[in-house]
Amino acid sequence: MNLFCNFKYELIADDTRRSALSRFAGCRRAVFNKALELQNDRKAKSEKPISYLEMAHLLMEWKQTEEMAFLKEAPSQALQQTLMDLDRAIKDTFRKKGDPAKKRWPRFKAKDIGDGFRLPQVKPQDIDEPNGRVKLPKLGWLRYRRSRPLAFKCGDGTLIPGKVKQIRTAANGSSLSRPSLRFPIP
Numbered sequence: 001m002n003l004f005c006n007f008k009y010e011l012i013a014d015d016t017r018r019s020a021l022s023r024f025a026g027c028r029r030a031v032f033n034k035a036l037e038l039q040n041d042r043k044a045k046s047e048k049p050i051s052y053l054e055m056a057h058l059l060m061e062w063k064q065t066e067e068m069a070f071l072k073e074a075p076s077q078a079l080q081q082t083l084m085d086l087d088r089a090i091k092d093t094f095r096k097k098g099d100p101a102k103k104r105w106p107r108f109k110a111k112d113i114g115d116g117f118r119l120p121q122v123k124p125q126d127i128d129e130p131n132g133r134v135k136l137p138k139l140g141w142l143r144y145r146r147s148r149p150l151a152f153k154c155g156d157g158t159l160i161p162g163k164v165k166q167i168r169t170a171a172n173g174s175s176l177s178r179p180s181l182r183f184p185i186p
Contacts, residue, residue: 020139075117075137075138078118093106
């Protein structure tokens with residue numbers, strides 16, 4: 001039996017790192033919206049949607065253009081994860097009618113609504129749990145308010161340590177002025 005659990009902590013960041021987190025979320029939103037615009041154009045022409053691999057190649061091309069050069073400052077994993085999310089959302093629209101996983105066609109992302117990004121590959125050495133620190137790409141070590149340990153509490157009161165698979169940063173409230181950190185643990 002697998003047990004999945006989310007641990008949410010407040011991220012303690014200075015103004016420069018907080019603005020960098022906000023820029024990363026903006027880059028993620030820009031990639032999602034640009035890729036969705038391409039998918040919408042193909043849908044209007046009754047063409048097959050672009051696959052994740054093709055979008056990943058387009059992402060590399062976008063980073064080389066002058067108008068989208070700002071994407072270079074965001075972690076590549078977060079941008080690639082965004083393209084995977086869009087690909088999954090589009091595939092879910094083509095499910096059978098009675099399938100509960102069927103969703104509607106994706107919509108454009110707006111600023112400050114669900115802002116954040118996900119880093120899917122986390123190494124154990126990137127989390128310093130005793131000191132309440134986490135290492136994020138292109139930002140370095142950031143502190144988080146360690147309100148509880150990263151462990152499961154069993155019925156008999158013992159703590160079983162979990163293994164962190166990914167890190168999510170998200171907004172608390174309407175913007176990334178008070179970012180939070182989530183450790184989903186399988």
